[in-house]
Amino acid sequence: MSSVRAVIRRHWRLIVFILGLVFVCWLLWVLRNVFLAFVVGFILAYLLLPVIRWAEKRLPATSKKPKLKQLIRISIILVIYLLSLAVIGLIIFYTITLVGKALGNLTQDVSQVIPNGLDKIKQWLKSIPLLSTPSMQANIDVYAAKAQTALPGVLQGFLTSGVKIFQSSGSMILGFISLPVFIFFLLKDWDSLRDKFYAGLPLWTRTHTRGIFAILQNVVVRYIRVQLIRALIVGICFFLVLFFMKIEFALPLAVFAAVMELVPTIGPWLGAGLAALVTLATAPEKVIWVVIGFFAIQMIEGNLVMPKIQGSQMEIHPAFVLVLIVLGAYFAGILGFIIILPLTMAVIKIYKYLRDSTRDGSIS
Numbered sequence: 001m002s003s004v005r006a007v008i009r010r011h012w013r014l015i016v017f018i019l020g021l022v023f024v025c026w027l028l029w030v031l032r033n034v035f036l037a038f039v040v041g042f043i044l045a046y047l048l049l050p051v052i053r054w055a056e057k058r059l060p061a062t063s064k065k066p067k068l069k070q071l072i073r074i075s076i077i078l079v080i081y082l083l084s085l086a087v088i089g090l091i092i093f094y095t096i097t098l099v100g101k102a103l104g105n106l107t108q109d110v111s112q113v114i115p116n117g118l119d120k121i122k123q124w125l126k127s128i129p130l131l132s133t134p135s136m137q138a139n140i141d142v143y144a145a146k147a148q149t150a151l152p153g154v155l156q157g158f159l160t161s162g163v164k165i166f167q168s169s170g171s172m173i174l175g176f177i178s179l180p181v182f183i184f185f186l187l188k189d190w191d192s193l194r195d196k197f198y199a200g201l202p203l204w205t206r207t208h209t210r211g212i213f214a215i216l217q218n219v220v221v222r223y224i225r226v227q228l229i230r231a232l233i234v235g236i237c238f239f240l241v242l243f244f245m246k247i248e249f250a251l252p253l254a255v256f257a258a259v260m261e262l263v264p265t266i267g268p269w270l271g272a273g274l275a276a277l278v279t280l281a282t283a284p285e286k287v288i289w290v291v292i293g294f295f296a297i298q299m300i301e302g303n304l305v306m307p308k309i310q311g312s313q314m315e316i317h318p319a320f321v322l323v324l325i326v327l328g329a330y331f332a333g334i335l336g337f338i339i340i341l342p343l344t345m346a347v348i349k350i351y352k353y354l355r356d357s358t359r360d361g362s363i364s
């Protein structure tokens with residue numbers, strides 16, 4: 001008992017610091033539906049900040065005129081906002097144009113699209129030697145008829161579940177709607193907010209808080225790098241599949257699929273869905289191959305390529321990457337699947353930092 005008290009007396013600052021970190025993490029997790037949008041906004045602001053500072057350095061010196069410096073920063077933020085809106089607007093416009101053209105072609109023979117598509121799949125299955133026996137051929141006919149009857153209900157159920165998810169995520173959606181305003185104020189007053197934050201901390205925690213933020217910065221940068229590499233790989237592979245199949249709009253569809261890869265969970269399906277829709281409208285006999293190509297890309301990328309890249313960037317062995325992803329999805333669903341790798345890397349690095357700080361006496 002006395003040894004425990006001695007340890008507490010000697011390392012009480014470290015214990016308080018760790019408990020504070022645990023409390024903050026617990027609070028973020030409990031209120032994750034509310035805080036998720038603002039955490040994303042904080043990360044985006046942090047990534048945009050170097051761009052703003054780079055632009056400020058190339059403008060006339062304003063260090064002696066704080067009001068002018070603030071005005072210039074606001075102007076730079078607004079220019080970045082306008083450019084971002086322009087890029088997003090072009091992507092949305094081009095996507096709507098593609099969807100509109102595809103839907104326009106589909107409406108001409110909409111009653112035949114699903115039956116023809118299923119008939120192509122049925123013929124392809126029957127052409128496989130392994131499925132050429134009479135009993136297998138009969139089963140294929142039965143399942144094709146059932147699929148044709150059930151498909152409209154499946155589509156309706158998918159849309160209904162999407163609406164329910166949208167309705168149950170009201171607080172999160174509201175947070176993302178307010179994100180542009182939140183990021184604007186963060187960027188505008190970043191330096192003063194940072195100084196006030198550190199000034200409010202006890203003196204002995206300031207250095208280590210900066211160290212923790214440096215670790216989190218490293219983790220976030222590495223994680224974003226992984227996601228960009230992932231989007232690039234999927235975009236290139238998807239373009240090659242569409243190009244060799246001679247599908248119209250192969251390049252914009254591949255670019256859209258790459259951008260959607262950055263959207264968790266639903267993004268890849270949106271990218272593949274648009275490609276399938278355009279293929280149905282322009283070359284319906286090839287839609288099954290587009291779908292197979294998409295699943296092949298996702299399987300290879302998700303199970304072979306990405307564990308290696310994530311392991312090297314996040315400094316975690318590829319075998320443990322697969323284990324962590326499964327555990328994250330099991331315990332926390334989609335959110336756990338997304339954050340498990342950066343969270344694990346952050347915990348490991350923070351532990352090493354606190355261990356080293358305790359050894360050299362900077363935390364006692």
